[in-house]
Amino acid sequence: MSQATLRVQKISGHAGSVPGQDTQREYTVCKLIDTTTCIGCKACEVACMEWNDLPFGETVFDNTYQTMPETRWNYWNLILFNEHERDDGSLMWLMRKNQCMHCGEPGCLAACPADGAIIQYTNGIVDFQQANCIGCGYCITGCPFDIPKMNPKTHRVFKCTLCTDRVSEGLEPACIKSCPTGCLHFGIKDDMKELAESRAKQLRDYSNFPNAGVYDPPGVGGTGVIYVLHDATQPELYGGLPKNPHVPWSVKLWKGPLKWFGNVAMIGGLIGLFVHYLRYGPKAREEEDLATGPRGGRT
Amino acid sequence: MSRQEQILPHGQVLRYTLRERITHWAAGVTYLYLLGTGLAFWSPWLFWLAVALGGTQVSRTLHPWAGLIFFGSVWYMYVMWAPQMTHTDDDRRWWKALKYYSTNQDDKMPPAGRYNAGQKFLFWGFFWANLLLFLSGIFLWAPQYFAWHSLVAMRISVLVHAAAALFTIGLFMIHLYMGLFAERGAFGSVIRGDVSIAFAKRYHPAWYKEIAGEAASPRK
Numbered sequence: 001m002s003q004a005t006l007r008v009q010k011i012s013g014h015a016g017s018v019p020g021q022d023t024q025r026e027y028t029v030c031k032l033i034d035t036t037t038c039i040g041c042k043a044c045e046v047a048c049m050e051w052n053d054l055p056f057g058e059t060v061f062d063n064t065y066q067t068m069p070e071t072r073w074n075y076w077n078l079i080l081f082n083e084h085e086r087d088d089g090s091l092m093w094l095m096r097k098n099q100c101m102h103c104g105e106p107g108c109l110a111a112c113p114a115d116g117a118i119i120q121y122t123n124g125i126v127d128f129q130q131a132n133c134i135g136c137g138y139c140i141t142g143c144p145f146d147i148p149k150m151n152p153k154t155h156r157v158f159k160c161t162l163c164t165d166r167v168s169e170g171l172e173p174a175c176i177k178s179c180p181t182g183c184l185h186f187g188i189k190d191d192m193k194e195l196a197e198s199r200a201k202q203l204r205d206y207s208n209f210p211n212a213g214v215y216d217p218p219g220v221g222g223t224g225v226i227y228v229l230h231d232a233t234q235p236e237l238y239g240g241l242p243k244n245p246h247v248p249w250s251v252k253l254w255k256g257p258l259k260w261f262g263n264v265a266m267i268g269g270l271i272g273l274f275v276h277y278l279r280y281g282p283k284a285r286e287e288e289d290l291a292t293g294p295r296g297g298r299t
Numbered sequence: 300m301s302r303q304e305q306i307l308p309h310g311q312v313l314r315y316t317l318r319e320r321i322t323h324w325a326a327g328v329t330y331l332y333l334l335g336t337g338l339a340f341w342s343p344w345l346f347w348l349a350v351a352l353g354g355t356q357v358s359r360t361l362h363p364w365a366g367l368i369f370f371g372s373v374w375y376m377y378v379m380w381a382p383q384m385t386h387t388d389d390d391r392r393w394w395k396a397l398k399y400y401s402t403n404q405d406d407k408m409p410p411a412g413r414y415n416a417g418q419k420f421l422f423w424g425f426f427w428a429n430l431l432l433f434l435s436g437i438f439l440w441a442p443q444y445f446a447w448h449s450l451v452a453m454r455i456s457v458l459v460h461a462a463a464a465l466f467t468i469g470l471f472m473i474h475l476y477m478g479l480f481a482e483r484g485a486f487g488s489v490i491r492g493d494v495s496i497a498f499a500k501r502y503h504p505a506w507y508k509e510i511a512g513e514a515a516s517p518r519k
Contacts, residue, residue, distance in 0.1 A: 015343040111457075113340040114355060134349075134359040136340065137439065141453045152443065155359075250454035254461055259342070262465045269469060273476045276401075282483050283403050284501060 006168045010120035012112035012139075020122050028104075028124030029167060030189035031176065032196050033097050034228040035238060036203060036212070037183035040065050040079050040095040044175035044184065048077035048099075051163065051174035071098060073149040076160040077175055080239025096227065096238040097175070097184070100147045100160035102126045104221025107247035110255055111142030124189070124224045127164050130156040144220060144245035162224065192226060199228050219246035305510045311493040312510065319379060323489055326372035329365045330471065336362045337464055363440045366432065373429040380422060383413055389505070390416035403481075410505040417477075424470045431463040 007020030045067060049056070054074040059067050066081040082094040106126045109118040117132040118139060128139075128148070135155030139148045148157045163173035171177075172186040185192060196214040203212035213232025216222050227241070235241035305313040315323070336358040339349035349358040392409040393400070393416035399407040400417070408415075414422070435456035442448040478485045484498040499507035 013343045013346055015346070113343070113346070115343060115346050132355070134355045136359055137442070137453070138457060141450060141457055146450060155356075248454055250458050254458055258458070258461060258465075262461070263342070265465065266468060266472075269472050273472060277476070277480055280401075280403050283405060283481050284483060284497075 006121040006123060006125070006164065008119045009122045010106075010109055011116055012109045012118035013115045015115075024122040028189045028224060029162070030124070030187065030192040031102075031162065031173065031225045032185040032187075032192040032228070033225065034183040034185075034196075034199055035094065035096050036199075036207075036209075036228055036230055037181050038079070038095040038097060039181055039183075040081060040093070041180060042067060042079060043178040043180060044097055045075075045077050045079065047174040047178035048160070049075070051166070052076070052161070065093070065095070071147060071149060071159075073151040073158040076100070076158070082237060082239055084237050092230070094230075094238050096241065098145075098239060099175075099225065100126065100162070101145055101220070102160075102162055102224025104223065105247060107142035107144055107220065107251055108139035108148055109142075110247055111138040111251045113138060121164070123167070125162045125164055125167065126224070127161050128157055128159060130154075130158070133157055142248060142251045144242055144248065189222075189224070196226055196228050200232070203228070203230065215241065217242075217245050219244050307493055310496045312496055312499045312507065313492055314488045314494045314499070315492045317492065320489055320492055322372050322375050322379065326369055326376065329369040329372065330467075332365045333362060333369055334468070334471070336365075341461065341464075363436060366436050370429055370433045373425055376422070377426055380414075384419045384422050386416075386419065387412075390419060393417070405501060410508075411503050412509070413503060413506040415503070417473075421470050421474055425467060428463040428467045428470075431459055432467070435460040435463070 007023055008018060009021045011018050048054070054076070057072060057074055060069060062069070064081045065079075067078060068075065071078045077097065077099045080096045080098050082096075084092045084094050086092060102125055104124065106118070106120060109120060109126060112118045113136060114132055114134045117129055117134065118126065119129060120126050133156045135150065135157070137150055137157070139157055140146075140150065148159045150157050163171070163175075166173055176184045176186040185195060187195075193214070193216065196216075200212045200214050203209040209230045211231040211233045213229060215227040215229055215232060215235055227235075227238075229235060229238065231237065235243050307313055332352065335348045335352050338345045339347070339352070339355075339358060340362075346355070349355045352358050353361070389409045389411070393411065396408050397417075399405070400415075438445060438448070438456050439453065439460065442453055445452075478489070482498075482502060484494050488494045488498075496507070
């Protein structure tokens with residue numbers, strides 16, 4: 001995807017420093033999704049397909065207002081539909097636009113072994129560089145939201161780019177542009193946070209949603225996509241949005257202690273064997289073997 | 300192969316048959332490739348290995364295929380050697396005397412057969428690690444073909460694959476050290492198949508006694 005004027009602050013599988021780190025004034029972009037005003041019209045799904053020029057695939061009808069069970073490599077933006085019965089017996093249709101959350105600390109990027117296959121721009125957008133992707137699928141194991149999907153033919157992984165190409169030119173992402181109810185907003189993270197909080201307060205004070213709140217999970221370093229939820233204490237209701245997402249412990253263990261232990265053991269082993277040889281040498285000198293007669297080729 | 304045929308002219312003894320040597324090198328060559336590409340995926344500081352070995356995507360594509368050959372080779376070793384790799388009382392005494400072995404006082408070691416206890420440990424270590432690497436590897440290769448595939452299973456497989464590989468790297472370093480440096484004549488034995496009688500007597504006295512004893516006895 002286009003890098004345009006964006007600078008890079010994190011690179012997957014990369015040894016050494018990162019060119020764009022600390023080169024820009026601090027600001028991150030953010031998409032605000034107000035689930036309380038989403039009507040599930042799917043305009044954002046279509047706009048995503050259109051702008052990113054993704055090939056069409058078959059949809060799956062399962063008697064709900066959901067286009068398919070989960071996002072695909074060529075379907076990055078999916079509104080999840082859930083029916084929810086409240087304690088007072090009233091029914092709610094919960095619509096949540098699901099896509100990459102653009103984590104502050106992306107698990108996909110941490111798990112990726114390929115240099116430059118996943119990058120994070122200084123504005124916070126996490127973007128896959130398919131040219132550098134080797135198709136191992138490790139990013140899939142690193143994502144707490146189950147977002148990256150592999151193209152089974154090309155073995156490259158795809159996901160929402162937050163319309164990097166549009167954002168770098170000062171435009172808002174295609175999904176934002178298409179939303180008819182104004183439940184999608186785009187801007188600087190601080191502004192979006194403020195807007196989201198004021199909307200949540202409105203819901204608490206005037207709309208009988210005492211648990212209304214903002215979803216911006218700290219476990220993944222905050223996200224570049226935040227939600228206003230009617231009930232922020234139960235994010236799972238919205239198509240399994242994890243309550244406290246974090247980089248999976250397996251990725252942390254593998255990229256942390258196991259890597260350290262492995263590296264120390266491998267380097268220590270090499271040094272140990274070398275010193276052992278210097279101290280004790282071979283078990284027997286070659287001459288002792290050779291003394292017993294010449295060798296010949298054997299079958 | 301009968302015992303008699305293992306006694307060769309010019310004071311040499313046949314240690315590895317052609318079949319054993321080919322199997323060893325099928326595993327050896329594929330292991331080196333798997334090690335290089337695997338280390339590239341292990342650490343960003345070694346990612347250049349994947350570039351040097353033909354490209355990053357090529358490494359990802361060929362790593363599982365090389366893994367299949369490695370798995371098959373080690374499995375065939377199991378078929379050939381498992382009966383010779385059983386743990387004996389001498390092996391227990393061998394482990395107790397490890398400090399003499401590691402300080403080159405081989406005369407103080409209990410007599411080893413065709414394989415000493417350390418070699419048996421290497422064999423079983425590779426055998427079990429090979430199984431873990433195969434199971435986790437085949438799953439990570441194409442998880443969509445497994446009905447029970449899940450993110451949790453993938454995460455565990457990544458960990459198991461890395462941990463088992465690390466274990467084999469430890470075994471491999473010692474194997475290389477013994478074969479290339481510590482025991483002069485060992486490397487030649489797995490290329491040409493033969494060792495000198497001095498080598499056989501020094502490192503595998505029980506094995507030499509067995510073949511020399513039978514060779515000396517009249518043909519039946």
